[in-house]
Amino acid sequence: MTQSVLVDLAAALASGQVRVVDLTNTLSPEFPVIVLPPEFGQCAPFRMEKVSRYDDNGPAWYWNNISMNEHTGTHFDAPAHWVTGKDLPSNTVDAIPAQDFMAPAVVIDISVESAADADFVVTRAFLENWEKENGTIPPGHWIALRTDWYKRVGTPEYLNLLEDGAHSPGPDASAVEFMVHDRNCVGLAVETVGTDAGQGFHFNPPLPAHSILHGNGRFGLQCLTNLDKLPTFGAIIVACPLKIEGGSGSPLRVVALIEGEGA
Amino acid sequence: MTDPLTPPKKKDPLVRTRAGHVPPGLRSRAAKAMAVRAGQGQFVLQTCNTTGQTTYPPRDRSPFTWDELTWQEQPRGAVIEAVTTIDATVDPFFREHLPWRVGSARLDAGPMAIVHLHGDVKQGDRVRMEIKLDRGGNPALFAMPEKETPNMADDPQLRVFTADPKLRRVLVTDGRGPVGQAVAQALLKAGAKTVYLGNADTLMRYPGQDRIEAIEGIEPVALNLTDTSSTQELAAQLGGKVEIVVNTAQFTRQSGVGFGGKLSDLQTGLETEVSGLMRLAQAFAPAMSGRSDDGVNSAAAFVDVASIHGLTGKSGFSGAAAAAAARLSLISGLRGEMAHTGIRVMSVLTGAIDDEWHQNVPPPKTAPVQIAKAVVEVLQKGQETICAGDVAKDILSRWQADPLLTIREENQ
Numbered sequence: 001m002t003q004s005v006l007v008d009l010a011a012a013l014a015s016g017q018v019r020v021v022d023l024t025n026t027l028s029p030e031f032p033v034i035v036l037p038p039e040f041g042q043c044a045p046f047r048m049e050k051v052s053r054y055d056d057n058g059p060a061w062y063w064n065n066i067s068m069n070e071h072t073g074t075h076f077d078a079p080a081h082w083v084t085g086k087d088l089p090s091n092t093v094d095a096i097p098a099q100d101f102m103a104p105a106v107v108i109d110i111s112v113e114s115a116a117d118a119d120f121v122v123t124r125a126f127l128e129n130w131e132k133e134n135g136t137i138p139p140g141h142w143i144a145l146r147t148d149w150y151k152r153v154g155t156p157e158y159l160n161l162l163e164d165g166a167h168s169p170g171p172d173a174s175a176v177e178f179m180v181h182d183r184n185c186v187g188l189a190v191e192t193v194g195t196d197a198g199q200g201f202h203f204n205p206p207l208p209a210h211s212i213l214h215g216n217g218r219f220g221l222q223c224l225t226n227l228d229k230l231p232t233f234g235a236i237i238v239a240c241p242l243k244i245e246g247g248s249g250s251p252l253r254v255v256a257l258i259e260g261e262g263a
Numbered sequence: 264m265t266d267p268l269t270p271p272k273k274k275d276p277l278v279r280t281r282a283g284h285v286p287p288g289l290r291s292r293a294a295k296a297m298a299v300r301a302g303q304g305q306f307v308l309q310t311c312n313t314t315g316q317t318t319y320p321p322r323d324r325s326p327f328t329w330d331e332l333t334w335q336e337q338p339r340g341a342v343i344e345a346v347t348t349i350d351a352t353v354d355p356f357f358r359e360h361l362p363w364r365v366g367s368a369r370l371d372a373g374p375m376a377i378v379h380l381h382g383d384v385k386q387g388d389r390v391r392m393e394i395k396l397d398r399g400g401n402p403a404l405f406a407m408p409e410k411e412t413p414n415m416a417d418d419p420q421l422r423v424f425t426a427d428p429k430l431r432r433v434l435v436t437d438g439r440g441p442v443g444q445a446v447a448q449a450l451l452k453a454g455a456k457t458v459y460l461g462n463a464d465t466l467m468r469y470p471g472q473d474r475i476e477a478i479e480g481i482e483p484v485a486l487n488l489t490d491t492s493s494t495q496e497l498a499a500q501l502g503g504k505v506e507i508v509v510n511t512a513q514f515t516r517q518s519g520v521g522f523g524g525k526l527s528d529l530q531t532g533l534e535t536e537v538s539g540l541m542r543l544a545q546a547f548a549p550a551m552s553g554r555s556d557d558g559v560n561s562a563a564a565f566v567d568v569a570s571i572h573g574l575t576g577k578s579g580f581s582g583a584a585a586a587a588a589a590r591l592s593l594i595s596g597l598r599g600e601m602a603h604t605g606i607r608v609m610s611v612l613t614g615a616i617d618d619e620w621h622q623n624v625p626p627p628k629t630a631p632v633q634i635a636k637a638v639v640e641v642l643q644k645g646q647e648t649i650c651a652g653d654v655a656k657d658i659l660s661r662w663q664a665d666p667l668l669t670i671r672e673e674n675q
Contacts, residue, residue, distance in 0.1 A: 029487070029490040029492055029493060032466060035467070038619075041525065041527050041528070042527075042531070044527075044531070045489075045490075047489060047490060047491075047534075048491070048492070049491055050491070154466075155466065156466045156467070156468070158466070159466070159467070161467065161468075
């Protein structure tokens with residue numbers, strides 16, 4: 001039976017009936033990382049040093065040393081990333097069951113609201129209203145917030161860091177409680193640099209997405225791209241973080257499987 | 264009277280750039296000792312330990328008694344007794360700079376010496392002597408007019424011995440902080456044609472950005488010294504037209520070694536200050552080296568602004584001091600490499616800078632404008648090392664007198 005499902009999947013992939021959408025931004029030195037007040041430790045950006053490129057350091061081969069933070073570029077947040085998840089079992093990227101790295105997604109489109117208000121806050125009421133129009137968020141799903149924020153990558157408006165802090169959309173505590181406890185989500189997937197709103201530090205509790213998601217063993221996916229290419233229901237997200245011993249998160253290649261036109 | 268420098272014409276693309284030769288380089292250990300002192304702006308000659316007589320040129324033993332010699336500061340006055348002009352030579356460097364004037368000077372310190380002459384110096388003049396470093400880093404006596412003359416710094420022979428920013432294009436690596444901004448403004452005031460002002464993150468605003476970037480002569484450029492590709496991309500654009508590089512990048516955090524140090528801070532500091540310096544040198548040194556004799560705005564100098572605590576270590580700032588130490592070491596290596604190319608490599612040494620990262624350090628501290636002043640001065644004088652402000656001067660003089668004692672004083 002299992003083999004039959006996978007054979008069918010393979011055939012669907014080959015025919016284009018199932019298509020793969022890349023949800024990953026390119027890791028480059030220029031890709032922005034989250035900025036904390038300077039007195040705190042900072043998130044290291046992506047860096048690449050050539051070891052050899054068919055030269056005296058390696059005549060026939062090309063390879064680079066790379067360095068970055070666990071939370072650089074398109075990345076996965078494990079529960080241990082936040083203090084609320086520090087004592088949970090299997091809370092680091094190496095310990096999370098691989099089964100959890102593939103899950104369906106529901107895409108909630110807040111791109112219009114986010115374009116109108118960079119500080120747009122997703123509330124429980126908003127989600128309940130959304131469900132009335134689109135259907136109930138099923139359990140065991142990634143909840144993906146489509147903001148079209150990825151289109152701002154390469155501009156100051158991506159981090160949108162002004163003198164009173166960052167300005168980008170995100171959920172408040174009521175919304176995250178609803179996602180976790182009422183809809184049993186796998187995690188929250190966003191195009192912004194963090195799962196929390198830019199002004200989330202001023203929410204109650206501060207940074208509710210990080211606090212509540214990770215405190216309940218849920219995951220985060222940040223700096224995604226192309227969420228506008230996914231259907232509201234029916235996509236499957238494949239997000240396998242690097243198996244870093246005790247790692248709090250990991251840059252990763254995130255793809256989504258969607259049903260396409262087919263052959 | 265010296266003719267004022269005129270801005271160079273655009274280069275004729277069919278004319279080969281003059282190769283950057285350096286004056287003959289082989290020198291004795293004694294001459295190197297003179298170079299080291301001249302590089303700090305000192306006017307020193309050797310005196311005999313037995314008789315106190317002064318001797319020149321540098322020697323290993325006293326010509327009077329065979330006793331040892333001691334370097335001592337000397338009076339700078341002299342009289343030019345004879346003047347001549349060299350119109351032909353087989354030396355590749357001087358061939359490009361003929362005619363060249365030299366003279367014999369009776370130094371107030373005692374000896375007669377063959378000296379290079381400023382254009383405003385004539386036979387019989389009282390002059391002010393300086394020991395300059397030539398483009399190969401070797402010491403040479405240079406006679407300046409006793410009093411300031413019009414456009415004195417523009418004298419072509421003098422300009423060979425300096426890296427004066429006038430009419431040159433300068434890259435200041437970090438314009439996001441107060442030091443880089445002060446340095447950029449001081450360089451423009453000193454006559455620099457353009458200051459390319461580095462910005463490590465063009466997507467992120469910084470204090471003073473609108474004001475500094477609006478100044479005529481400032482051209483903001485993207486440059487992040489922790490990113491090899493960023494550094495190489497800028498060099499690909501500007502390498503052929505930057506004549507002076509001033510590296511003002513710093514990353515300072517309070518830290519101990521066994522107690523209170525953060526390895527992530529140390530890593531960032533080493534990436535920014537040490538690896539960053541090497542990236543900068545590898546990106547810009549080759550192109551600059553090809554232009555060390557390229558007329559009025561020849562490529563001239565690579566300046567690194569680093570903490571004096573690189574010499575001593577510093578309790579409470581051990582990580583930053585370690586980065587500075589590595590930086591000073593790299594600069595020494597680069598100086599040796601560049602001596603063959605005619606590009607000067609200079610160090611500006613600072614005390615604790617009066618900035619946001621030294622809030623817990625009591626005054627006296629080094630103000631960014633003092634660093635800016637020192638950068639301009641080291642270029643105009645053609646020195647190798649200069650201290651910005653009294654804090655650095657004090658530490659350097661103590662370190663020169665007793666290195667181990669000063670290390671102890673700065674750390675416990």
